[in-house]
Amino acid sequence: MNMVTKNQISLKELCAHSIKLLGEIITIPSYSGEEKAVADHLEAFLNLRGLSTIRKYNNIWCYNRFFDPDKPLILLNSHHDTVRPNDQYKNDPFQPVLKDGKMYGLGSNDAGGPLVSLVATFLYFYEDHDLPFNLCLALTAEEETSGTYGIKCILQDLMPVSFAIVGEPTGMQMAVAERGSMVLDCVCTGRAGHAAREEGDNAIYKALKDINWFAGYHFPVDPGQPESVKLTVTGVHAGIQHNIVPGECSFVVDVRFDHNYTQKEILTVIDNHTFCEITVRPNVLYPSDIAVTHPLVKAGLQSGRKTYMSPTSSDMGWLQIPAVKMGPGESSRSHTADEYILLQEIESGISIYIQVLSSLSPYLESQ
Template sequence: MSDVLDFTRALIEQRSLTPDDAGCQALIAARLSAAGFACESMRFGDVDNLWAVHVGTNQEPTLVLLGHTDVVPSGPVEEWTNDPFTPDIRDGKLYGRGAADMKGSVAAFVVAMERFAREHAGHRGRVALLVTSDEEGIALDGVRKVADAFRERGERIDWCITGEPSSKATLGDLLRVGRRGSLSATLTVRGIQGHVAYPERARNPVHEAMPALAELAARRWDDGYETFPPTSLQISNILAGTGANNVIPGELQVLFNLRYNPHWDAARLERECDAIIARHCSDYAIDWHRSGEPFYTPDGELRQVCRDVLKEFAGAAPEESTGGGTSDARFIAPLGAHCVEIGPVNASIHKVDEHVSVADLERLPDLYFELMRRLLA
């Protein structure tokens, strides 16, 4: 059994349901400390974060490998072929919650970093690992808080490689070079409850909100940006009424989300949405949640190195994409870092019987090692 496979299995065995790290970071820190990394535990609230740094001949540039040790719940255990926290190898695949998202990548990071520190002790700059136990949850006390702490103490990051499962069909067939921003809203429209037979004595919040919602849903926010698709607003939930068909409701609640490209920032989108709603609704409130701003890494040294390495591993130039949801790189990019995402195939993430190809997993440390070598050695 290979080192990376063995370590991935050890991490899967830890029931690290977000935001509980369940001891994963202690296992990681023990290995990296022995390899000469300075390890710092950064705990905020109930969230564990680990910052491990190896310094070469100088302090710059800094390359960070970014990951998370928390996982989503397994769902119905009886639907899994084996217990989700008992790693199992079948038909060339390693099964277990977190195998692909993203304990496999974290284990590969560690194995690659140990080798890099051993073979290139005099590398330039710094190579570092940052892992959190709050990526799959609300992401308030994880990398978001770490980034705030880094900003306060002047921590510089030049490049960041996130190990999120980004590949589509084969390892290395996609290089993620940006992510859209995510902005969520809870809209409450207040009316006056009454009998449907006497609408003049009530004020229907549903009727007031419908034109606003139609305008929000129909608006074309932009035509895209570079490789980003156009900004999209999706209404995900609408709740109103008492359950009776003869009562005008007194309140309507609507949940919607915007996934937006670098044409926008959260503050501007909030103002635009508020202006639309204000034209139609007389009494309302909006509670906004900013999950993260978009980021985009322009062509340069990091993208070129990643492109070259992935072409060698996949046999063809990778697709360079800004698709998908969000990742913790959204908190690192504002520090001035160029960020990309490279990881295993994502077809089974968050599903029953999540798995990763054993062959891909065993190649992953070599891929990350080669990226480190070309950037820092």
């Protein structure tokens, strides 16, 4: 398969090759933390087209051919890892199926479609002598698990980045802010005893009090403002046998938060209202945002994009630079059975990415 530059190929052909690449990577299992095979494929794909790539673990990146250190550098980033398929799949998750204008397959929407669209966009500009900016394409690992060997392990290896586009399924609208996330492991301790007698102190009953608090508590916000902190209990475990009062009950809480509350403030409120012992899992993702006056946002608005605050988190949270999250596909399809993306979404996504980047120049000059 050939995917070459804008001087040699039409946008229509570029889109067709992107769809073919998507089908190829769907066939390669790439669970988060197990991405070597798909990283090998993507690296070979780029190398065969004459691009010099850099690799660290399963992260691959490269720069435009005529790199100019005096120009700003834009990062184009998406991830090639996937979650594991759930047991409601009817299709083979690793068999790309084209039907009714859709491509089915695990990772087709999250984030294979955005990834191949950003690859196409990068190759479209790769040979351009007169870009007003530089581009870095980074295809990264372990996004789904916020893993140690994902994008955050290469941030110090990249040339200094000015701002970024993070490819995730957003319907090609611009997420200009994103909630942070942290995971809490909570444990309520009771005392084991025989279920047939009035013995023990049932840890499940103690945990229920805390779980009910998590379910019903709302952090104060100004009138008319969206909820700042969302608390969701996503797992519960207790008991070893039907006739033993459990002495321990553990549960997991997913926390999403914006800039209105710090991690410390959230944990203080939780500590003041619950009785469980709480451990915060590593790799807390912090909220991120970009000014609506930023050149990238202005160029996106000129191209007909809308802005919104994303309720989900992504690798944008690790960057600590101005960034928008934008890509073909819909977030609501992510992690669902028989995941798919519309072929038209990929074609439109590539076109919009190119349009946004092509209209950046006057906004960069006015900074």
